[in-house]
Amino acid sequence: MDLIDKWKSQAKAKSKENQNFLKRLKKSRNSKQIDEWVNEADEEAFERIDCLACANCCKTISPVVTTTDVKRIASALRMKTTEVVETYLKVDHEGDYVMNSQPCPFLGSDNYCSIYEHRPKGCRDYPLTHMRGFTQRPALxxxxxxxxxxxxxxxxxxxEKMTK
Structure with a gap:
């Protein structure tokens, strides 16, 4: 069973268990070691997962889109920033710009992003498993x-690593 199939069949079933585990991790004094393990697992996961076979993030969530992102996208699309905002974005409950539709309006039927080289920073950083401070974001x-x-x-x- 590949990682995408395993995830589809188990993520919801293990949701509460994972939520509790991640909450407990926040209290860990071993965050540097945890970040190392997370980085190793992240590399392993992305060696085995083809994001183009999934693209669930692009289909179901939206990154925060910064003013800098809007400018970069506008330049790539040869549009005015106001046009990008009016055409593709909305303001969410926290006052941030996000995509106005799901799936992302830039996601093609082949799961390729039409603005990949110019995508928002939130897309570039997702899913945040390659960054330091893993234990500080349990809810996310x-x-x-x-x-x-x-x-x-x-x-x-x-x-698995924490139980060894």
């Missing part, structure tokens, strides 16, 4: 276990 990582098979793999791998 829990949510991402339900969105991304790589994050699910990272958390499952981390649970």
């Amino acid at each position: 990582h829990h949510k991402n276990t339900l969105t991304c098979p790589a994050v699910f793999h990272v958390v499952e791998t981390l649970k």
Whole structure:
């Protein structure tokens, strides 16, 4: 069973378990070691997962789109920034710009992003498993276990490492 299939069949079933595990991790004094394990699991996951076979993140969530992102996208599309905002974005409940539709309006039927080289920073950074401070974002990582098979793999791998 590949990681995407495993994720689809197990993410919801293990949701509460993963949520509790990630909450407990926040209290860990071993965050440097945890970040190392997370980075290793992240590399392993992305060696085995083809994001183009999944693209669930692009289909179900939106990154925060910064003013800098809007300018970069506008330049790539040869549009005015106001046109990009009016055409593709909305303001969310926190006052941030996000995509106005799901799936992302830039996602093609082949799961390729039409603005990939110019995509928002939030897309570039997703799913945040390659960054330091993994233990400081338990709610976000829990949510991402339900969105991304790589994050699910990272958390499952981390649970194994922590019980050894």
